[in-house]
Amino acid sequence: MSKIWKAGIIGLGGIGEHHMGNWLKIPNTQIAAICDVNKQAVEKTGERLQLPPGKRYTDYEQLIADSDVDVVISGTSNNIHFDVLKSAIEHNKPIFSEKPFTRTMEEAEKLIGLYHQKPVPCVIGFSYRYRPCFQYVKRLVEQGTLGRIRHIAAHYLQEENAPMFEKGYSWRFSKELAGTGVLADIGSHMIDAARFFVGEFMTVNGMMTTFVEERLDPRTNERVKIDVDDFAGFQGVLEGGVMGTFYTHKNAIGTGNQFNVTLFGDLGTARIAVEKPFEVSLTMRDGERGQLVEKTVHLDGADVKPLLQDFIEYVENGSGSAFLPTLTDGYKNQQVLQMIIDSAQDGVTRSR
Template sequence: MKKETWNFGIIGLGGIGDYHMNHLSKIPYTRVGAICDVNEKAVEQVGNRLNLPAEKRYTAFKAIIDDPEIDVILSGVSNKFHYEILKYALACGKPVFSEKPFTRTLEEADELASMYEKNPIPCMIGFSYRYRPCFQYVKQLVAQGALGRIRHFAAHYLQEENAPMFNKEYTWRFNKEMAGSGILADIGSHMVDAARFFVGEFVQVSGMMSTFIDRRRDLRTGELVAVDVDDFTGFQCVLEGGVMGTFYTHKNAIGTKNQFEVTLFGDLGTARISVERPNEVHLTVREGEKMELTEKVIHLDEKEMKPMLQDFVDYLEQAHSTLLPTLHDGYRNQQVLQAIIDSAKDGITRSL
């Protein structure tokens, strides 16, 4: 349905919350109608900045979801709370945007999927890279058959921030109870989504996981705390259509910032993209009778691409989208993450 203004309730006022509010301010017919965070000081600061009345400043997520004047929830909180917020929004029938990963565990994901089948509501999971110009262009190439039959999908996602020289402190991301898994849930989930976005569903997966640094210092106590999640994950897979896949991710890669790179190898050509160069597609093909090698760099105009939150608002108004990651996409992603974890634990290839 169309509305004059969509009133968003923002849950989580950290960096990701600011990121989404900044982008939301550029989307017509939307406004931040209420905010919520367990940190009362953050609620006060952001509430003052947005000039929100006191009754629209919440510290309990159920209260903001219950607010009848809030049309849709945008949630950017720690992994542990994704399940609880999605569950309550589904129970209340309130549309929701939730950050990835979908949940911490497959058990949580199964329950949400069952609830959604009984009471489907507009729900988007924050796999934001689908909205990079290079991703959208390559999606079109694959759909048009420009690369021929895809034989191999390769992806890596590297950062450097967790390397020993930086003495990264212990945070919730290093705690299984809070995060579910480590690097896999954090940025590896984007690789899984990219494979599904470009190629299709996972058929089989074989994973390996490791923890490079098993203790980190908690700055609140000064104590070293055990890390019980992965900070390296690698996996191979078979995707639908017999496409082979290879993946690795960690944050121990000195010299990288946000190096998420994807390569699709097809019978007619190869496409390479990088999140660090979102407006470029590197295309390699053989053309003509002599099959001469041609390398091209396609330069894209991001202004022609639909932003993620605009697509979400259009979705709320029942517009069709081929890009939007729904609750189903979040659920399928969680199934793959769990298969990788299980395979890494016992060394057995998992079928999906």
């Protein structure tokens, strides 16, 4: 890359800081402008980055329109995803946006329609595709090492929402702001993993419920009724007749960020865990007698480029790697989310 790529960062919370750090690790990159509704956070970050006052925004539209901003990196709450993506496409600004794609299919349909009219490089933050273990297993599947894939199973568990921790009410517990709860938050990663390894969902049966029905709002000191899920489970049939089983919640005492995926093929089984990104557990039948061979493959990750670097190469060249999660991936992910929601509400299997 010869050009200096200048990013505008929207959202200065934890995920925004994470993306800023990763962005500046890529050669020939700078941060041109920042934006957040919290003016104090904008000023603090602006001082740290030594940005001039005119590059410290509280209005995302102004940042996107800034001629010094080459690309946009957005890490906002879910209710802003649609607006930021829409503005970036209208301004012809390449954008990396956090998942989920949108809150609703109505928003998703509007965005995909606009994108088809004005195609702009857009990447959605399904970052686990860039774990070495994910890319290694993807190649195993493509090479046929595991044989025909028959079943994919995944769970994504954390403990932070369990009652003992008394986690307070925030935007993630609001249907208006988040769309859904744990399903959109971390369940969307399971959907993306299934699409990444196997292909599209053909049918889905979903279950959703709320374990903790009220939470204390620290701003008002009042208890608020929760109107989103904090458990989601679903089964599905994917392309090629592959069966899928999935569940997620944040009531799993003793877990950190336990996102595990298992692929069962006719010749072997592969198991990966996000918490062990440089390991793949393989169980194969080998030799004339089909002896059971179990091994752990250790990876160095040297051939895995960072997601944001892949994004920039997409902007420069018009195409990224085969791993890149594009706007279309975000849209198709949202379709599956909606299928799960609809099925959970009425108990009816949903099909593409």
